[in-house]
Amino acid sequence: MDSQEPITKPPITLACRRCGKITTWQGNEFRPFCSDRCKQIDLGAWANEDYAIPTTPSNEDEE
Numbered sequence: 001m002d003s004q005e006p007i008t009k010p011p012i013t014l015a016c017r018r019c020g021k022i023t024t025w026q027g028n029e030f031r032p033f034c035s036d037r038c039k040q041i042d043l044g045a046w047a048n049e050d051y052a053i054p055t056t057p058s059n060e061d062e063e
Contacts, residue, residue, distance in 0.1 A: 018042050 012025040018038035033039040
């Protein structure tokens with residue numbers, strides 16, 4: 001009888017989208033952030049409209 005141990009994969013890691021700290025994906029309730037603090041800072045940036053896609057004004061905007 002073969003007694004093989006199950007193959008375990010290392011946890012998936014990623015850089016926090018706010019501070020860059022390496023964090024894990026599995027078991028992280030704040031993912032893709034490392035903490036509630038980074039999650040809240042990012043939410044505040046969205047609320048302040050810090051994130052925007054640059055556009056050129058169309059002719060309709062000038063009217």
